[in-house]
Amino acid sequence: MSSGLYEGGIKELAAAQSCPATLSDPDRRVSVDNPFCGDRVDLEIKVEAGRVTALAQVVRGCMLCEAAANAVSRFAIGLSAAEIEAVRNSLGAMLRGDDSPDWAPPGWETLTLFEPVRRHKSRHGCVTLPFTALLKALS
Amino acid sequence: MSEHGWSVDDLRLQFPILQRRVNDQPLHYLDNAATTFSPRCVQEAMTYFENHSRSNVQRGMHQLGIEATDAFEAARYSAAKYLNAPSCDEIIFTPGTTFAVNLVASCLGSSLQAGDEIVVSVAEHHSNFVPWQRLCQQCGVQMKLIPVLPSGSLDLNQLDQLITPRCRVVAVSHISNVTGSITDMQAISRAARRQNALLFVDGAQATPHGPVDVQALDVDFYAFSGHKCYGPTGIGVLWGRYSILQTLPPFLTGGGMIERVTVEGTRYLSGNRRFEAGTLPVVQVVGLGASLDWLMALPWPEIRRHEQGLMQQMLQGLSDIPGLTLVGESSLEQRVPIFSFDIQACHSHDVCQILDDCGVALRGGHHCAQPLMDALDLMATSRASFAVFNNEGDIAALLHGLQKAVEILR
Numbered sequence: 001m002s003s004g005l006y007e008g009g010i011k012e013l014a015a016a017q018s019c020p021a022t023l024s025d026p027d028r029r030v031s032v033d034n035p036f037c038g039d040r041v042d043l044e045i046k047v048e049a050g051r052v053t054a055l056a057q058v059v060r061g062c063m064l065c066e067a068a069a070n071a072v073s074r075f076a077i078g079l080s081a082a083e084i085e086a087v088r089n090s091l092g093a094m095l096r097g098d099d100s101p102d103w104a105p106p107g108w109e110t111l112t113l114f115e116p117v118r119r120h121k122s123r124h125g126c127v128t129l130p131f132t133a134l135l136k137a138l139s
Numbered sequence: 140m141s142e143h144g145w146s147v148d149d150l151r152l153q154f155p156i157l158q159r160r161v162n163d164q165p166l167h168y169l170d171n172a173a174t175t176f177s178p179r180c181v182q183e184a185m186t187y188f189e190n191h192s193r194s195n196v197q198r199g200m201h202q203l204g205i206e207a208t209d210a211f212e213a214a215r216y217s218a219a220k221y222l223n224a225p226s227c228d229e230i231i232f233t234p235g236t237t238f239a240v241n242l243v244a245s246c247l248g249s250s251l252q253a254g255d256e257i258v259v260s261v262a263e264h265h266s267n268f269v270p271w272q273r274l275c276q277q278c279g280v281q282m283k284l285i286p287v288l289p290s291g292s293l294d295l296n297q298l299d300q301l302i303t304p305r306c307r308v309v310a311v312s313h314i315s316n317v318t319g320s321i322t323d324m325q326a327i328s329r330a331a332r333r334q335n336a337l338l339f340v341d342g343a344q345a346t347p348h349g350p351v352d353v354q355a356l357d358v359d360f361y362a363f364s365g366h367k368c369y370g371p372t373g374i375g376v377l378w379g380r381y382s383i384l385q386t387l388p389p390f391l392t393g394g395g396m397i398e399r400v401t402v403e404g405t406r407y408l409s410g411n412r413r414f415e416a417g418t419l420p421v422v423q424v425v426g427l428g429a430s431l432d433w434l435m436a437l438p439w440p441e442i443r444r445h446e447q448g449l450m451q452q453m454l455q456g457l458s459d460i461p462g463l464t465l466v467g468e469s470s471l472e473q474r475v476p477i478f479s480f481d482i483q484a485c486h487s488h489d490v491c492q493i494l495d496d497c498g499v500a501l502r503g504g505h506h507c508a509q510p511l512m513d514a515l516d517l518m519a520t521s522r523a524s525f526a527v528f529n530n531e532g533d534i535a536a537l538l539h540g541l542q543k544a545v546e547i548l549r
Contacts, residue, residue: 001496002492002496005489005492006547037505038504038505038512039488061518062487062488062489063486063489123488123492
């Protein structure tokens with residue numbers, strides 16, 4: 001059953017869009033598709049000394065993808081590629097059902113909202129797509 | 140029960156899988172355009188073959204080899220009959236429609252020249268789009284596109300401008316896997332014939348809805364898949380006009396497709412056998428034959444009446460869902476029961492997830508038709524596709540589930 005997916009946290013996070021659609025002068029611009037379902041994240045960032053200083057994105061995806069993208073836009077500013085990758089790995093671990101993922105740096109514990117997605121393997125890619133986009137932009 | 144003794148309730152008893160429950164709900168399977176179920180007789184035919192006659196075909200001198208070959212060729216006869224093909228020698232077994240398109244595209248490739256043109260519709264499944272696109276890129280051939288109307292149906296108004304004397308191949312689907320619209324094959328065939336272009340038809344979504352007449356359609360190639368026709372996965376059929384098959388080079392080479400091999404070279408078999416290299420999935424062929432025999436024995440006028448009733452129920456019910464937009468024609472004419480729709484502020488993946496809770500199996504996404512989605516400015520739709528075993532209860536469960544999804548997601 002999908003109980004938990006559409007109750008409370010994820011739905012609110014999906015509705016709480018907190019970043020612009022575009023930047024005036026982005027350093028990097030990527031478009032990432034989920035080939036399984038066609039969800040798409042168009043992302044622009046500004047980078048200084050290897051850290052994200054500004055982020056804009058347009059998400060054409062499901063509620064899970066939009067919620068994860070909003071978490072990214074909220075907490076990714078100031079982080080490096082290595083830190084983003086660590087968060088993505090923690091998210092992956094949680095979705096796989098591994099024990100006690102490390103949510104540092106602060107704020108990312110929001111991602112525990114996605115714990116109910118664990119049993120829906122076909123939806124894991126919806127949650128991780130915004131991270132894939134950001135890491136691609138930082139690569 | 141109809142006046143001729145057919146009832147969907149009786150038919151459903153032939154499908155053991157319909158007895159199972161999903162998420163503690165009765166199963167309402169509406170993803171038949173992707174893969175449908177097989178009736179018990181198909182499963183029994185495959186089990187019988189495995190338990191009694193399993194062996195290789197064509198070259199065995201022993202009893203089992205003879206039985207296997209007989210069963211294999213009987214399936215070829217069934218496929219020819221299902222398509223009203225002039226000859227069994229025109230039936231090629233393939234792993235499915237995708238393979239068939241790749242086979243034809245690859246074999247035609249060697250005869251194409253820069254400046255030639257291939258015409259494909261925007262509404263094609265990727266299977267009948269990407270192989271032609273790749274071939275065009277490899278051979279310097281221009282790919283021209285039949286556009287779609289706002290409904291998603293093909294816009295055939297400019298057909299004579301698109302299919303010119305430079306056109307070598309026209310490739311279209313008989314029925315859209317997204318909209319359920321039936322293509323006006325007569326119009327396309329006439330236009331292709333006028334320019335001596337070959338006509339390839341993807342019949343994957345048409346063949347589940349009754350026998351096809353490739354001679355009446357006046358096409359050159361016709362392909363379909365077993366798993367959408369109540370048969371097994373991993374098997375399909377390519378029909379090709381014999382005179383054209385004779386002109387094509389082999390696709391795959393190896394055993395089973397040769398006349399004579401020497402160290403200097405190889406002479407290939409003619410007709411269909413040239414394109415059946417190696418050992419084919421024999422039990423799947425047998426299962427496909429059983430499914431086509433089963434399909435041919437169905438009372439199609441009765442089934443079409445039943446389908447029309449379900450489609451009316453569906454269209455009426457969809458019109459009551461707030462914010463729902465149907466992709467495709469809303470009339471019952473020139474369509475089969477494949478319905479794609481978009482619900483405002485409700486993404487198809489979320490809709491399908493909630494429907495799964497209700498035991499309703501739908502498909503959400505781009506349906507392997509991204510050029511069509513782009514043309515319609517959509518990323519994804521939800522799709523319900525019916526089979527002959529679906530009933531009013533399935534539609535009612537779907538409509539109830541959609542109302543629930545809208546309440547949850549908005």
